[in-house]
Amino acid sequence: MLAAFAHVALALAQPLPAGFVYLRDIDPTILQDMRYAAANNFVGRVLAGYEAGECIVTRAVGAALKRVQQDLKPRGLSLKMYDCYRPQRAVDDMYAWAQDGRETEAQRRYNPKMRKEDLFRRGYIARHSGHSTGKAVDLTLVQLPVSKVAPFDPTAAYADCTGPQSLRAPDASVDMGTGYDCSDEKAHTGSKAITPQQRTWRETLVSAMAKQGFVNFRLEWWHFSLPGPGNAAFDFPVAKR
Numbered sequence: 001m002l003a004a005f006a007h008v009a010l011a012l013a014q015p016l017p018a019g020f021v022y023l024r025d026i027d028p029t030i031l032q033d034m035r036y037a038a039a040n041n042f043v044g045r046v047l048a049g050y051e052a053g054e055c056i057v058t059r060a061v062g063a064a065l066k067r068v069q070q071d072l073k074p075r076g077l078s079l080k081m082y083d084c085y086r087p088q089r090a091v092d093d094m095y096a097w098a099q100d101g102r103e104t105e106a107q108r109r110y111n112p113k114m115r116k117e118d119l120f121r122r123g124y125i126a127r128h129s130g131h132s133t134g135k136a137v138d139l140t141l142v143q144l145p146v147s148k149v150a151p152f153d154p155t156a157a158y159a160d161c162t163g164p165q166s167l168r169a170p171d172a173s174v175d176m177g178t179g180y181d182c183s184d185e186k187a188h189t190g191s192k193a194i195t196p197q198q199r200t201w202r203e204t205l206v207s208a209m210a211k212q213g214f215v216n217f218r219l220e221w222w223h224f225s226l227p228g229p230g231n232a233a234f235d236f237p238v239a240k241r
């Protein structure tokens with residue numbers, strides 16, 4: 001009987017395409033807070049193709065992230081992933097959302113000074129995203145041990161993503177000067193509108209990532225990609241590991 005169930009479970013678990021790995025299998029100490037697999041994101045719901053909150057990356061990206069984590073650990077820091085491989089259908093979902101003409105207060109927390117229909121044109125979201133190749137990641141730093149924070153409350157009136165960290169949606173990460181996915185000049189990695197401590201955190205992240213070959217995207221302090229072969233976009237779902 002048990003053997004029969006195991007057989008069914010195995011039949012349901014789809015293997016990843018060649019070259020892709022679950023980050024948890026490469027380094028289970030890297031924290032994961034996969035925002036597009038839940039409601040705590042700029043769309044306010046799970047995005048198409050995210051069936052599980054799992055970080056999937058190319059094998060090369062996974063190995064490089066593991067080296068970054070090993071470098072950070074003696075400094076009492078950990079990486080925390082927000083997004084990894086992103087199915088093309090999720091990009092299409094973001095695009096449809098940006099064009100739907102509706103904008104709620106909660107969504108404006110992520111783009112307080114611009115309209116969502118402008119986010120693709122301004123470069124904050126890509127129609128052909130490096131995430132869909134498995135070579136781009138969104139991430140931040142967390143001080144260890146991880147501090148306890150209240151769970152995300154979709155009905156709460158949090159400050160917008162450029163506000164003080166204590167008033168923004170809870171995150172348990174270091175204060176980078178804005179929240180994740182903040183479409184605003186303050187989130188540009190080189191922004192002058194942040195404190196010296198926030199600047200130090202951004203520099204710590206960028207230099208730890210750069211040591212392993214990652215390149216930061218200048219409009220978003222959290223977005224990095226690893227240059228290398230293989231630029232095809234994939235559309236397999238992010239499924240349970």
Ligand SMILES: C[C@@H](N)C(=O)N[C@H](C)C(=O)O
Nearest residue numbers: 123124125126129130131
């Ligand atoms: C949407 C944001 N998290 C992001 O990843 N932006 C870049 C530009 C992308 O969509 O590839």
Ligand SMILES: [Zn+2]
Nearest residue numbers: 136137138223
């Ligand atoms: Zn990104």
